[in-house]
Structure formats: structure tokens, C-alpha cells
Amino acid sequence: MAGSNSGGSQVRISCATAFATQLVRQRRPINEVADLLGHRSINTTALYVKVAASQLAEVALPFPGGAA
Template structure:
């Protein structure tokens, strides 16, 4: 259960078993021992919830660089979201399911991710009537 997402809404999201195991490990071994209802906390004093996305984006960029990932123009926390959507589209997940997972209210917002599937669109394109001009 995810509270107060970017769209200021609560929603349910699937949790893979390995993700659940990683979260449990974080809670048991790494999370600062403070009384806070928030799951993810800043290790930088004062320890508490992240107030903005920028520290999370810095952490993501640092870990990606550490993993040898080339960082382009879009790098940070949003890159993870974009990568997930791109992979789902490439795997031919129905666009409405991708929209639900991302929490998009409008299918038009999710449709932006379809542009990455141009090669797949070419596979199903019908020949131009009358041949090539």
C-alpha cells in the first residue's frame, strides 16, 4: 500500500518476493532506529523522512554510476519509473495495466511510453494502400 503518491493519492502496488525480502532486510538491518511511520528515512541528520525527491535522485544516480551505468539526460529516481514503464511496454503489457501500475489517471500520460515501442509498431503495421510512393 503506497500512501500519498505523486498524484496525492493512495494506491495498491504489486510487491515482488525479492523486493519484499530486500525491504525486510532494510527494515531489520539498515533503517535508522527512530520512531517514524515512514519507511524510508534519510541517514543524514536530522534523521527523518525525505521531504523532497532530490536526495532520492542523488542516491539513485550514485548507485547507477557505482554499477557502471551510463547516465544520460534523465537520471535519478524518475529513471527507475521510466525504465519500468519502458520494459512493460516492450513486454507488450496492456497500456491500461501500465497506467494502473504507474498511477496515471489518464491513459494519455501513459501513452508517452509507447513511443519506445516503434520497432514493435513496425511489426504490426499494415502496408500503405497503393504501395510505396
């Protein structure tokens, strides 16, 4: 049956979103959140995080090369 696992996928996505959001709200570094979710890119992790942009900026890594 095609699509029969879509409910399970949605639950996993909801759990990942809640987990990532809670960690970012606790000011955990975004690269650490990415590692915990098994993401290679923080861009993928950003899709799961539901916080204000200002909060996300507080936990982002400094830009490589020193520019802020």
C-alpha cells in the same frame, strides 16, 4: 536549497521510464502499465514509454465504439 531534490526526481523518472518500457515490450496493456505507475491517464503513461509506435499500437486498447 532550491532544486536540491532534482537528482532524486530524475532517478524516479528514469526508473518509471525503464519499468514502463519493459512492460510494454512484454506486450502488457497500456492501461495496466498506467495503473501500475499510478497514472489516471494513459496519455501520462505514454510520456514514460520509449518504444516504437508500432509496438505501442499493439498494446493500446481498442478505440471506444469499435473503430480501429
